Amino acid sequence: MTTKIKQIIVTGGFGFIGSHLIDRLLGQGHQVTVVDDLRSAAVAPSDYATYMATGQLVWLSMDVQYLRPIHVSCPCPDEIYHLASPVGPAGVLKHAGEIVRQIVDSTYAVIDMALRCDSRLVDVSTSEVYGGGQQGLCAEAMPRIIQADTTVRLEYAVAKLAMETALINATQVQPLQAVIVRPFNVAGPRQGAVGGFVLPRFIQQAMRGEALTVFGDGNQVRAFTHVADIVDGLLLAMEKGRSGQVYNLGNPANRTTILDLAKAVIEETGSIGGVQYVNGQSIYGSLYAEAHDKYPDAAKAMKHLGWQPVHDLHEIVADVHHAMQSTLQSEAV
């Protein structure tokens, strides 16, 4: 069976999740346009020089809000994946007060393009919209909770939620085909420690023989999902997702406390540095806020999209460890 070659735009295509997505799309032979100004890139555009030389990959180095006909001429895509966003519990802090603008402007730019070009759109939102869920469990049918404290994390969550709401309502009254996904604690090769993500931080600390910085008492709950499973979910959401619907993408089987994650990292790396209990604010400053326990109910994506995450927590930890080891080795050469 031959696959139809599609024109696909991926905003944030050089980021952590985006780069894994474009690898898959390029491997399938599609024509990919990446819109990325490299502000939180996980790969170098030069890694894709061969694809760029053949024209299979086109890179638009710009802010997504300028993805409009007055600024850029670009072929109408069949599909748009919108991933570009401020990201990371520490990474978002420097954008405080500007996060809403960035998320709103960029998402409206892709909505307008999807409407003009009759493209299908997958919008990558966040599990942060749940606030704390119900004792940590987050399902699509549950209320989205706005906490009393105004934090930078809240600015990120409400901006994503605002655009989800606009998208869903737009699908009711305009010929817009849009599907929303909410990823939960994605991890895997190429994720940087810089955004504050816990797994690359722990692995980096373990590889340096330092104590792993467990925030609080380490009993906070998360469920980690391998980036390869998330890419499967994004492709399925594009292919089978119902317009105007929201799907959690997170692996409930990988539920863990952060202390147990630290133990898994120590076991994988053989680190003798142990753990130290610290307050996240002592590392990132007073704007840093902790999220509540959270883990997904993924039944909707499994049932309606046929999504089945397959990578367990130990594979995720091992994959991130091996990837960080090979980066270190290649930097040493």
Ligand code: UDP
């Ligand atoms: N965390 C930690 N030590 C670190 C970084 C993070 O204990 O050095 C914890 C953090 O408190 C949170 C969890 O790891 O409960 C997951 O953090 P991450 O920042 O990766 O994602 P979040 O789910 O908080 O957005």
